[in-house]
Amino acid sequence: MQVQFELNGEAVITDVEPRTTLADCIRDGLRKTGTHVGCEHGVCGACTVLINGDAVRACLVLAVQVQGDKVVTIEGLSGDELSPLQVAFRKHHALQCGFCTPGFITTAHALLTNEPNVNEERVRDVLSGNLCRCTGYIPIVEAVLDARIHYARGEE
Amino acid sequence: MKPPIFEYASPSTIAEAVSLLASRDGNAKVISGGQSLMPMLAFRLASPELLVDLKQLKDLNTIIIRDDGVRLGAKVRWCDIESDKRLDRSHPLLAEAIKHVAHYQVRNRGTVGGSLAHADPSAEMPGVTLTCDGLMTIVGSRGMRIEKASDFFIGPLTTSLEPDEIITEVHLPSWPADRRWAFREFARRKGDFAMAGVALFYDLDQENRAVDAHIGVIGVSDCPIRLTAAEAALNGNALTEETFSAVVAAAKGSIDPPSDIHASGAYRRALLGTLLGRGLHQSASRGETNASPI
Ligand SMILES: Cc1cc2nc3c(=O)[nH]c(=O)nc-3n(C[C@H](O)[C@H](O)[C@H](O)COP(=O)(O)OP(=O)(O)OC[C@H]3O[C@@H](n4cnc5c(N)ncnc54)[C@H](O)[C@@H]3O)c2cc1C
Ligand code: FES
Ligand code: FES
Numbered sequence: 001m002q003v004q005f006e007l008n009g010e011a012v013i014t015d016v017e018p019r020t021t022l023a024d025c026i027r028d029g030l031r032k033t034g035t036h037v038g039c040e041h042g043v044c045g046a047c048t049v050l051i052n053g054d055a056v057r058a059c060l061v062l063a064v065q066v067q068g069d070k071v072v073t074i075e076g077l078s079g080d081e082l083s084p085l086q087v088a089f090r091k092h093h094a095l096q097c098g099f100c101t102p103g104f105i106t107t108a109h110a111l112l113t114n115e116p117n118v119n120e121e122r123v124r125d126v127l128s129g130n131l132c133r134c135t136g137y138i139p140i141v142e143a144v145l146d147a148r149i150h151y152a153r154g155e156e
Numbered sequence: 157m158k159p160p161i162f163e164y165a166s167p168s169t170i171a172e173a174v175s176l177l178a179s180r181d182g183n184a185k186v187i188s189g190g191q192s193l194m195p196m197l198a199f200r201l202a203s204p205e206l207l208v209d210l211k212q213l214k215d216l217n218t219i220i221i222r223d224d225g226v227r228l229g230a231k232v233r234w235c236d237i238e239s240d241k242r243l244d245r246s247h248p249l250l251a252e253a254i255k256h257v258a259h260y261q262v263r264n265r266g267t268v269g270g271s272l273a274h275a276d277p278s279a280e281m282p283g284v285t286l287t288c289d290g291l292m293t294i295v296g297s298r299g300m301r302i303e304k305a306s307d308f309f310i311g312p313l314t315t316s317l318e319p320d321e322i323i324t325e326v327h328l329p330s331w332p333a334d335r336r337w338a339f340r341e342f343a344r345r346k347g348d349f350a351m352a353g354v355a356l357f358y359d360l361d362q363e364n365r366a367v368d369a370h371i372g373v374i375g376v377s378d379c380p381i382r383l384t385a386a387e388a389a390l391n392g393n394a395l396t397e398e399t400f401s402a403v404v405a406a407a408k409g410s411i412d413p414p415s416d417i418h419a420s421g422a423y424r425r426a427l428l429g430t431l432l433g434r435g436l437h438q439s440a441s442r443g444e445t446n447a448s449p450i
Contacts, residue, residue, distance in 0.1 A: 129259025
């Protein structure tokens with residue numbers, strides 16, 4: 001089945017089986033492998049992407065369901081320079097193996113874009129849908145809180 | 157795992173969606189947010205021939221608040237309820253309960269209609285709908301019907317929906333401003349399914365005795381249930397320690413929770429008693445600002 005959508009600002013048309021998840025379509029079909037797949041049933045958050053600005057789990061969406069939508073993956077969130085969230089993650093040692101990181105950054109980006117003044121409680125609440133087996137979460141929460149200021153000024 | 161093979165259709169009218177569902181002898185399924193169905197497909201617990209996506213159906217994502225209560229379109233998402241501040245006054249029990257549903261990313265897609273149709277025994281929306289005498293509007297090949305929540309939930313993941321039927325709306329009757337209420341649940345991690353939970357409300361008569369008590373529970377049975385014995389122990393009584401103890405005892409005596417990997421039946425019963433006791437105490441102090449001075 002043919003599906004057309006916008007991926008990181010570019011129009012894409014691709015042929016998928018209806019059962020293909022958006023995560024598999026992006027990784028295998030479109031070769032954007034920054035979106036990670038951990039559990040494939042909605043528990044770990046590693047596959048988080050943005051659909052029309054909302055953070056969602058790409059393993060729980062069919063590729064055919066994003067017909068006409070705007071999809072942004074981790075690749076779409078940074079250019080040649082490190083983004084404010086990437087800088088903050090590096091500064092706070094908010095990753096070790098890095099498997100979970102794309103999911104945390106896409107989620108945090110959506111959160112800070114919509115709620116630049118979030119407090120720690122809200123950050124913890126939102127990040128509770130993502131699993132990280134390395135860091136113990138505290139540095140991740142610190143990194144997100146640290147990056148807030150860049151979103152408040154509108155520099156993303 | 158990867159989902160099994162199926163076909164996919166994305167109709168733009170309800171009539172078209174219903175006829176697609178009816179065309180497959182029970183082997184077609186609705187997909188809305190996909191937040192329950194996609195895991196079911198990944199585990200191959202469901203293997204429909206055809207998925208009928210509600211994505212393009214219009215008018216199913218509004219929250220209407222009128223004198224006769226709150227109407228939620230089937231495609232209203234958890235995040236829509238969370239961000240509609242009118243609900244804090246128009247239906248505080250709903251607003252509070254929905255805060256407990258799932259995590260951020262799931263809340264951006266999961267819908268009211270999907271949750272009701274999926275009918276997880278621990279899910280909040282079915283519990284609130286049953287407790288509040290909610291009514292579902294359902295459309296199928298044989299036309300439209302209005303179903304009471306008490307007739308809708310039949311068993312674990314089982315409802316009275318026919319294979320060609322779609323829920324379009326749920327109506328929760330109006331909520332008096334000084335109603336006493338509480339919602340309490342316990343899960344190991346915030347956003348996970350509850351091991352047990354309770355939704356309750358009642359009004360007060362002239363003598364400050366509880367009337368019209370509604371107590372519904374989740375996670376302790378095959379599907380959400382009302383605890384009529386506990387409601388009877390509350391109705392007509394003053395909000396005292398004795399009353400609350402009697403209500404908790406009646407509740408614990410009237411459930412027989414299942415054991416599973418998350419918790420034993422005995423633990424769930426004890427947990428429900430604790431949650432109900434706390435909920436009753438919390439409810440007693442709620443709405444006081446609006447109540448007439450004694
Ligand atoms: C990690 C995780 C945690 C979760 N935690 C919770 C939780 O704590 N509490 C909770 O309540 N839920 C939880 N959920 C489930 C979530 O709330 C789902 O969104 C919800 O149960 C189903 O809604 P949906 O729109 O995604 O439905 P779908 O997954 O699209 O569909 C579910 C079922 O309903 C049917 N259906 C969907 N819409 C309709 C309709 N309008 N009419 C008729 N049939 C329909 C489908 O055919 C399917 O059988 C969790 C999910 C995940 C992945
Ligand atoms: S891979 Fe999607 S949530 Fe784990
Ligand atoms: S950095 Fe390894 S899982 Fe998070």
